Amino acid sequence: MRRSIPGLQVPAITVTFALALLLALPGCSPAPKDGPAPGPDDGTARPRETATTAGTSGPWESPTTAVDSVAGTVVRFSTHSETLNVTIDEDSPATRDFLSMLPLTLTMEEFAGREKIADLPRPLRHEGSPGSDPGDGDLIYFIPWGNLGFYYNASGIEFSDQTVHLGRYDATPQELARFEGQEVHVEVVR
Structure with a gap:
């Protein structure tokens, strides 16, 4: 015997649609807490990976290791005759975006008797990156001009909240001067 509510008729197509919707909804649940974080296209951090596979790792990630932080990454700035290693010691949206640009080629120049600077091909995504109190031996990103500073x-x-600390290097002003006006290749070495 079929029960019905007087005056209410439900077409079979409506019932079928409702059942299909109920079956599809579990696939729309939120990602697990250890799932990917927002990606670089939205200006935030890269995915926090528990394991990487070939083809899914970023340029600073080994395809076989887990990556939770970019701190400790070594970036090499080199000309035909000079080499300068910078150790990334901040894990911020700006450092991750900088590393995602590598490898690249820059030209360094003197600025104000205080730093060597190099223009990047595009501004770094820096939202959420802390400002800094720069010191000698700091590699920084200067937000208003979109350049690196040594x-x-x-x-x-x-x-200044306009100066984002990226890493540290060990070179004298005379050693830095050898990079001026030359094409400088920038790459991750480890």
Whole structure:
């Protein structure tokens, strides 16, 4: 015997659609907590990976290792005759975006007797990256100009939210001067 509500008729197509919808909804549940984080196209951090596979790792990630932080990554700046290694010691949206651009070629120039600078091909995604109080030996990203800076005479320069710390290097002003006006190849070495 079929029960019905007086005056209510439900077409078979409506019932079929409702059942199909109920079966499809479990596939729309939120990602698990260990799932991917927002990606680089939206200006935030790259996915936090528990394991990587070939073809899914970024340029600074080994295809066989887990990546939770880019701190400790070594970036080499080199000309035909000079080499300068920078150790990335901040894990921020700006450092991750910088690393995603590599390899690339830049030209360095002197600026104000305090730093060597190099223009990047595009601005870094820096939202959420902390400002810094730069010191000698710091590689920084200067937000208003969109360039890198290698500080060697930072005395008197104070904290700025427009200066994002990327890493540290060990070179004298004379060693940095050898990079001026030359094509500098930039790549991740480990």
